[in-house]
Amino acid sequence: MFNEVKALRVLIIDDEPQILESCKSILAPSVDTDQVALDSLASSIFDLPDEAPKLNSPNSFVFEITTAHQGLEGVEKADAAFKEGSPYAIAFIDMRMPPGIDGLETANRIIQASPGIEIVIVTAYSDTPLVEMTRQLGESRFLLLKKPFDPDELIQMGQFLAYRWQIGQLSRAYERFVPKEFIKLLNKTSILDVGIGDHIEADISVLFADIRSFTTLSERLTPNEIFRFLNSYLGIMGPVIRRNGGMIDKFIGDAIMALFNQGPDDALVGAMEMLRALKVYNEGRARAGYVQIKIGIGINTGRVMLGTLGENERMEGSVVSDAVNVAARIERLTKEYGVGLLISENSYKQLRDPGAYHMRLVDQAHVAGRDGLVSVYEVYDTDLEYVREAKDQSRQVFEDAVRLFHDKQVEAAHKLFDQITGTTYADPVVALYLKRCRYYEEFGIYDISD
Numbered sequence: 001m002f003n004e005v006k007a008l009r010v011l012i013i014d015d016e017p018q019i020l021e022s023c024k025s026i027l028a029p030s031v032d033t034d035q036v037a038l039d040s041l042a043s044s045i046f047d048l049p050d051e052a053p054k055l056n057s058p059n060s061f062v063f064e065i066t067t068a069h070q071g072l073e074g075v076e077k078a079d080a081a082f083k084e085g086s087p088y089a090i091a092f093i094d095m096r097m098p099p100g101i102d103g104l105e106t107a108n109r110i111i112q113a114s115p116g117i118e119i120v121i122v123t124a125y126s127d128t129p130l131v132e133m134t135r136q137l138g139e140s141r142f143l144l145l146k147k148p149f150d151p152d153e154l155i156q157m158g159q160f161l162a163y164r165w166q167i168g169q170l171s172r173a174y175e176r177f178v179p180k181e182f183i184k185l186l187n188k189t190s191i192l193d194v195g196i197g198d199h200i201e202a203d204i205s206v207l208f209a210d211i212r213s214f215t216t217l218s219e220r221l222t223p224n225e226i227f228r229f230l231n232s233y234l235g236i237m238g239p240v241i242r243r244n245g246g247m248i249d250k251f252i253g254d255a256i257m258a259l260f261n262q263g264p265d266d267a268l269v270g271a272m273e274m275l276r277a278l279k280v281y282n283e284g285r286a287r288a289g290y291v292q293i294k295i296g297i298g299i300n301t302g303r304v305m306l307g308t309l310g311e312n313e314r315m316e317g318s319v320v321s322d323a324v325n326v327a328a329r330i331e332r333l334t335k336e337y338g339v340g341l342l343i344s345e346n347s348y349k350q351l352r353d354p355g356a357y358h359m360r361l362v363d364q365a366h367v368a369g370r371d372g373l374v375s376v377y378e379v380y381d382t383d384l385e386y387v388r389e390a391k392d393q394s395r396q397v398f399e400d401a402v403r404l405f406h407d408k409q410v411e412a413a414h415k416l417f418d419q420i421t422g423t424t425y426a427d428p429v430v431a432l433y434l435k436r437c438r439y440y441e442e443f444g445i446y447d448i449s450d
Contacts, residue, residue: 008061008063008090008162009086009087009089010028010066011068011074011077011078011090011091011092012065012066012068012091013068013069013071013074013092013093013094013103014093015097015098016094019094020067023154024065024067026155027065027155027158028062028063028065060162060163061158061163063090063158066081066088069097070100071100071103071105072101074091074093075110075113078114079113082114087114088114088117090118090119090120090165091107091119092145093106093120093121094122094123095123104121107121107142116169116172117165118143118161118164119142120142120143120145120161121143122146123144123145145157181261182249182306182317185200185202185261185306186306187200194308195308196309196310196311199305199306200306201303201304201305202261202303203303204260204261204302204303204319205259205260205261205263205299205300205347206258206259206260206300206301206302206319206323206324206327207241207246207256207258207267208257208297208299208327208328209237209256209271209274209295210254210295210331210332211233211254211293211295212294212296212335214253214254217291233254233281233293234251236277236278236281237256237274238256240274240277241256241258241270243273244266244269244273245260245266246267247260249317249318249319255331259319263350263352264299264343264348265351265352267299268347268351268379271299271341271379272341272379272381274295274297275340275382276382278293278294278295295340296332296339296340297334297342298327298330298331298333298341298342299327299344300323300324300327300330300344300346300347301346301347301350302326304321304324305319305321306318323346326344326346330343330344330365330374333363333365336432337378337428337429339362340380340383341379341382342362342377343359344375345374345377348375358380358381358383358388359378359379360377360378360380360391361377361399361402361403362376362402363402364376364402364406373406378429386425391427394420397416397419397420398416398420398429398430400416401413401417402433404416405436410437410440411441413433414434414437414438414441417433417437421434
């Protein structure tokens with residue numbers, strides 16, 4: 001990869017046209033460049049000794065140069081290039097470009113518009129010592145170049161930053177497969193530091209999200225259409241998860257497994273935002289004539305072992321814990337109950353303020369591999385307003401009925417569920433419990449939830 005000669009885009013911002021032209025000629029000389037004229041121009045501008053060598057240093061990288069005369073112009077060009085998918089690798093920015101924003105503000109704006117770009121601040125003012133300039137730049141990765149400088153210094157800095165930019169690009173490409181948050185959790189600074197068996201133990205909230213009836217949906221699509229659909233859907237959900245402090249552990253076909261290490265509130269808020277984003281996504285699908293989709297989300301919080309599994313030629317990050325299995329099981333229960341979002345009792349108890357959410361106890365469910373029952377709560381903040389209000393109004397009676405049912409007072413529970421049915425909308429969870437009650441009354445079998 002690094003031996004290939006590939007033109008990298010460089011942005012030079014300076015209010016002096018002669019400086020722009022000279023830097024452009026030095027970094028990207030054309031085949032018809034007049035070498036004598038170039039040497040003469042460089043000598044008149046830069047700090048060259050009388051017997052300076054000609055500017056013909058061999059380069060590993062080829063540069064494509066764009067120039068701008070003011071900071072705002074440079075910011076606009078950097079922003080446009082990034083949005084077009086052909087960002088600048090390096091920007092050389094003059095410190096003072098009156099009238100307008102100075103080089104440091106220009107640099108900070110460009111970093112916001114084009115993350116990953118390498119930046120050099122160039123100054124011609126000898127009254128500002130290098131130490132003071134470095135202090136002003138703070139902990140940024142900006143480098144400093146003082147005028148007048150040797151053209152070879154400009155070339156060498158450009159080559160060094162081009163190499164560093166490519167290293168950064170490679171690192172960001174790896175992050176698409178191994179999230180940087182995963183590496184940080186392992187207390188590593190780079191993916192190069194990660195080895196087989198590296199692991200930590202931590203309290204994590206695990207989120208599983210799955211598309212309902214995906215098999216049925218995929219049977220009507222070609223393989224190309226399936227990939228396009230999944231990538232469009234995952235392209236919506238991924239940023240929502242990251243925005244709320246989560247990292248995507250893996251994609252499992254149409255399912256997403258995400259981890260939140262700052263508590264269940266982040267996972268819960270992220271899940272609700274996913275459901276809201278789904279509504280907008282479905283509106284677009286409806287306008288295009290496509291079938292709308294539903295998803296179920298389950299969240300559980302617990303102690304996990306997070307680390308790397310595999311062998312010398314192939315390894316991956318993984319999370320091993322009973323907490324993961326419980327989260328997956330809870331997600332599957334969303335389909336059984338006909339709801340969008342369920343959380344475990346472990347997550348419920350660790351919420352900063354459970355009263356800040358619209359939720360209700362819906363069941364005490366069996367989970368494969370665990371003894372006893374796991375309390376499960378429905379979070380319905382994203383339901384339609386009339387549905388949300390109906391669940392709020394019936395919540396106390398509903399939860400009393402659920403507890404009676406699990407205390408094997410089925411007849412009393414049946415009466416309360418009937419009471420809710422007569423006063424609210426067609427609640428799928430109430431309908432499920434009525435089915436269970438009738439099954440018990442007819443066959444004497446108490447729990448058919450599995």
